[in-house]
Amino acid sequence: MPRILIVGGGYAGFYTAWKLEKLLGRGEAEVTLVDPLPYMTYQPFLPEVAAGEIEPRHVVVGLRRHLKRTTVIAGKITGISHATKTATITPIAGDDTFEQGYDQIVVTAGAVSRTFPIPGIADNAIGLKTIEEAVAIRDRLTSNFDKASVLPAGPERDRLLTVVVVGGGFAGIEVFAELRAYASSLLKQYPTLTFDDTHFHLIEAMGRIMPEVSQKTSEWVLADLAKKGAFVHLDTQVKGAVDGVVELSTGENLPTDLIIWTAGVMANPTVVRGSDLPVEERGRIRTRPDLRVGTDEDIVEGAWAAGDVSAVPDLSGGGVGGFCVPNAQHAVRQGKLMAKNIVAVLRGEEPKQYFHKNLGAVAGLGLYNGAFQSGNIALTGLIAWFAHRGYHGLAMPTWERKFRVVGDWMQNFLHGREVVSLEAVQQPRAAFEEFAARPRPAAPAADAPAPVEKKAEPVAAK
Template sequence: MTEPHILILGAGFAGFTLARDLRRDAAAHRLRMTVVEPEPYLTYKPLLPEVAGGETQARDSVVPLRRPLKNADIVAGALQSVDTGARVAVVRTLDGTERAIAYDHVVFALGAVTKTLPIPGLAETAIGFSSVEEAAYLRDHVLERIRFAAATGDAAERKRALTFVFVGGGYTGVEAIAELQRVAAAELDRYRELDGERMSWLLIEVAGRIAAELPEQLSAWTLRLLRKRGIHVLLHTEVKSCEHGDVVLSNGQTHPTDTLVWVAGVTPNPVLDRADVPRGPKGHVQCNASLQAVRDDGTPLDGVWALGDDAQVPDLLAEKQPAYYPPNAQNAIRQARVLAGNLRRSIAGERLTEYRHRALGTLASYSGMRGAAVVRGIPLRGVAAWAVDKVYHAIALPSLSRRFRLVLGWVGNGLTPRDAAPVGTVQEPRERFREAATAQEKN
C-alpha cells in the first residue's frame, strides 16, 4: 500500500508543530511528509523583542528545521500555486526552478505577514518587526543612530537621529519599543558628547488603548509604565504620511526620523491567492472546527486543511456566535496537535475531532524585570508577570539546546551589563572588502 503523502506548506509555529507531531508516523512508514518552507529555521517570534534589545542572541530565537524534522522531506522554496482538484502544488526552489509536488493531503500553514496601509512613503521608509533579521537590524540601527548623533554637529540631524517612531500598540509594538528604549537609554549615557541630549520615543496607536489583548486595568498599567520611562504614547492617532522620513500624524504633528517601525497588525499570507481554496472575509482559509477547508455551504474540501494564522476556525465555545479563534501562537500550536490526530483519523477512515480551546492566558514582557500577564484568569504585573513570561518561553522553545543557551544568556545578562556593540557590517558584510579592493585598484 502506498503511503499517503502529506504536504505541509509553511514551518512556522503551526507547520513545525504539526510536522514534529507526525514524525513518528513518517518514521514508521504510515505516511510520507513534505514540508515547504523558504527559511531553514523556525523563528520563535515571542523572543524577537529580546533580540532587538540585546537580551537574547539572534541564533537562540530560531530553531533549525532539519534535525527535529528529520523524517520529513524539506523543500527550500516558495509556493507558486496549488490545484486542489488535481492535488498538485508548484514550488519554486532556491535555484529558481519550479517543482510540481503531488499530494494526498495539503495543509496551509503559511503564517501571516505584516499588514500595511496605502500611506505615502510607508513602503520606502518603514521596517517591520516579524523576522529575526528585522529585530537584529533594528538593534544595530538604533545604536548606530546614537553614534551618528554623537558625531554630527547639525542639531536638526541629531534630533532626527534620536527620534524613534513605532506604529502599533499591540503586544509586539509595546514589547519592542520597551526593549529598545531601555538599551538605547543605557547606551546614550555612555556618550559624553550627548550630555543633555534627549531621545524621543513615540508609540502611535489608532485605538483608545495599548496592549488591548490584556484586561483594561493591565493595559492602563502598561501605558503608565511606558510613559514613566519617557515613551510618548499617542492614542487615537494615525500616520497620514511618512515621505522622506517625516512622519505626519493625524493630530497635526510632524516628527522627522530615521527610524519608523511598523507593527500595526498582520494579515494572512498573500501567497494564499495562488491557491484555489475558499476564503473568509479577511482572507483566511475558511475552515470548520475539524480544521478542514470548507466551501460556503459548509461542505469540506477533501484532503485540504488549514490552521494557525492562515485559518478562519470557528470558536464553538464562545458565548456569542459566530466567533473565530484569534491568530496567535497558542492557537497555532494546539491546532497543530488536533490536526495531527485528524490526519491520522482521516487516513484510517475514522471520525474527526473538533478543535475546542479556552485561552490559558496572555503574557507580555517589557524589559527591566517588568511585564503583564493573565494566567488562567489571574492578572499579574511587574516582576511576577516578567518571571512567568521567562519560565513559559524557556519551556516552550522547541529545542533543548536553544533552551539551555537562552537561560544561560538571561543569567549572564543579570550578572553583566547588556552588550550594546552594534555590528553594522552584518547588514553589508562585503562593504569593507569592496572598499579595500577599490582603493587598491586606484593605486
Template sequence: MTRPRILVVGAGFAGVECVRRLERRLSPGEADITLVTPVSYQLYLPLLPQVASGVLTPQSIALSLRRSTKYRTRIIPGGAIGVDLRAKVCVIRTITDRVVDEPYDYIVLAPGSVTRTFDIPGLVDHAFGLKTLAEAAYIRDHVISQLDLADASDDPAERAARLQFVVVGGGYAGTETAACLQRLTHAAVQRYPRLDQSLIKWHLIDIAPKLMPELGDKLGRSAQEYLRRRGVEISLGVSVSRAGPEQVVLTDGRVVPTHTLIWTAGVVASPLIATLGADTVKGRLAVTAEMTLPGYDGVFALGDSAAVPDLDKGDGAVCPPTAQHATRQGRQAADNLIAALRGRPMRPYRHRDLGLVVDLGGKDAVARPLGLELHGLPAQVVTRGYHLAAMRTNVAKTRVATNWLLNAVAGDDFVRTGFQSRRPATLKDSEYVHAYLTPEQVREYVAREHSGRP
C-alpha cells in the first residue's frame, strides 16, 4: 500500500507549525509530507517594520525551513493557484512560472492573506505594501533615497514633498511602521546638514475612530501620545480618496504632497480560497472548530484564510488573523490530521489569549500581557521578550537580539543598498492576486491533465 500523501499549502505561522508537528509525531513510513511555498523560510511578520527601518537585518527574521538536520518534508517552490477538492488535486505555479498539479490524500490550507485594498484610484499603482522581505527592503531604500533626493534638490516644493511620508492603517503593522521609520528619518536627518528637520513629516491615517482599538482606550491613548510627541500627525476617521506619484488626496479634502504612501490597512484571505467554490465567512473559508471543511474528506484549513470558530467568545465569533492563533491552530490541525489518519476522534481548537504587544521603537512600547497594561520601558522589555520567545529557532533569536544590541549601542545606519532602485515595488508589483484560477478553470485544468491517467 502507498503511504498517505499530506499536502500543506503555505509556510506562514500556521503552515510551518503544522509541518513541524507532523514531522515529530508521524513516523517516516506513516505518511509523505509536502509543503507548497515560494520561499524556503518562515517569515516572522511582526518584526517586519524593524527590517524596514534597518533595526533588524532581513535574514534575522527569515527562519530557514531546511535548518533542521531531521527535516524530511518535500518542498515545492511555488504557490498554489487552485484546488479541486473533489478530485483531490492542487494546481501550483512554480517560481519559474511552470504550472504543475499535486495530488493529495489530505490537504492543509494555510495560504495566509494578502493586503486589503479598495477601489481607490491610483492606490495599487503608487502605494507600497509591507508583507514581504522584499517590500521591507524596498521601503527602507525608498525612504533613505527621499532624504538623498531632498538634500540634493534646490526646489523647495520638491524638497517638502519628498520629506512627507504617509502611512495608512492604524493597526499594529501601520502604527509600528510609522513609529520605526519616523525614528529612522529623525536620526538620519542629522547627517543631512542642508535639510531642515521640521520639514520631515509623518502622517498616520486610519478610517477607524481609534488607534489599535484592541489595546483598549488607555494603552491606545498612550501609543498616540508617544507618536504625537515625536511629531507624527495622526488622522482618524480619514482615508485616501486618490493616490498619485507625487501627492495623496484624503477623504477630508486635504492634499498631501508626497512620494511615499505605505498601505497597511488590513488583510484579506488569500485569493486561493475563492478557487475552492466552498462556503466562506467574510472571505475566509468556513470551517468547523476542528478546522475541517464540511462536506469534504481530508481537508483542513486554518490561519488567516480560515474562519475558525472562537469557542471561548461564542455567538458566531471567529478567531482573528493573528500570529498567536495561527501558531496554535497549526499544532492543533496537525494533531487532528494525525487523529483522522489513525481513526481517532479530533479535538476542537480552543485558545488562551496571551495578550498584545506593540513595539514603537527605542524605549517606547505598549503591551497588555495576560491583561496587565504596561507602557514605556517595562512594555518594551515584555514586547521584545515575547518576540524572542515566539521565534522558533535559537539562531533566529540570537540574530535578532544581536541586532537589537548593536542598534542600541551604535545607532542607525543610513545605507541605501540600491539593488531595487530601478524596480518598482508597489502593491501592483508585489502581490500577484491575478495569478489565481477560477473554480471552473481549476476543474478544466485537472480534467484535461488527468484525462488519460489510470
C-alpha cells in the first residue's frame, strides 16, 4: 500500500488525516501521523481558556480518539530526506531515533511564537500558542490576586496585579480583553482589592491594532478598552524585560509578574531546517496552489504542505504578500482539500487548486462583547459576541467537542466562570514531599578500641 506520512497534528494535519479516513477505501493507503502531543488544540479558544470561560480539556481534540484508522506516533520529525523518502523520528520517550519510510509526505508542522533577541523576554515572557500556556496564564493571574490580597498597597502589590501583553493582532487583543474582563470579575472575591489596583497594558509597535478589521472597527475596540481601564501603547516597542520590568521605547517602565508575547509566529524551524524541501525567504515551505510542494514550473512529487508552515499562494488576492495568512480559517480548509488531492493523485486524477476568500474576522472581547468584520459589514458589542461564539462553536471539530464547549458556556451563564487557581498542579508532589517520612540516617559506627602493640620478644641465642 502507498504510505502517507503526516508531519504534525495541528489543524491542517488533523483535518487531513480525518478526511483521508473518510475518502480512502480499505487497504488503499496506510496513513501515519507524527506529533509529540496526543491532541490537536483549537487555538481560537485559548483566550477564553486563559479567562476561565472554557475548561482546558474541552478545546483539545484527542488524535487517537478520533483518528481510528491512522497510526499515531508520539514523537517529533527532526529530519526529512525526500531524496530517499525517509523521515527521522525522535520519540518522546527514549533517546533512540528511527527512520520512517513513506511514499507521500504531508508537512503540517504549524508555527511557533516568533520572538526577538530582547533582553529578558526569553526568561520572563510566555506565549499563547498552546493549551498549557493558556492554563498557566489563568493560574498565574488568579494566584497573583491571592498574593496581592494580603499585601499592603505598594510596588509589590502593583507588580502582581499588572499584566503586559505584547502584540496588537487578534490573539493579543483577545487575550488582553478577556483577561481584563476576568480580572474585573475576580475583584468580587477580593474585598481588599479595588479596580484601580489592577493595571493592564498592551504594547503594539505599529500605529493601529487588529489589521484584519477596518480602521473604524479598530478605533472602536481601542475606545472600548479605554473605557474598561486598559491601556494600549501604539507606536511603542519593548526594549527589555529584565527581572520582569518591561522597558518601553517611550522611556516608561512597567514592573509586572505576567508578560504575554503574541507579536507574531514563524514556521516550525525544527521541521523546516531539517528537511531538503524547498523553502522561501520567510522560512516557509514553498507550496503550489494545489498544495503540492514546489513552484508552478517545478513540482516536488510526493510532497505536500499546508497550514502555517507553508507558503500557499492566495488566489483570491487577499493574502499578505500574495500568500495565505497563517490562521485557522485557511489551515482547516487546506487540510480538507489536501486529503482530496492526495486521494486524487493516488487514483491517477488531477488535484484541484486551493481557493478561499477570507470570510471575515471575529474577536471575543470578554463576556457579552466582541468585534466582527466581513467586507464592509462591521458589528460590535453583544451581537458581535454572539457571532464570535456561533462561528467558533460551529468550527470546533467533532460534535462531542462542540457539546462540551457549549456546555461550558451554559454553566458560566448560570453559575459564573470558575475563579480557582490550580497553579500548584505544576509541582504536584510538593504536598506529599513536605510530610513524607524518610529513612533516618544510619548511626555512626562506634569507635573501635585501638589495637595494642606487642613488643617484640628477644630471640634466645643458640
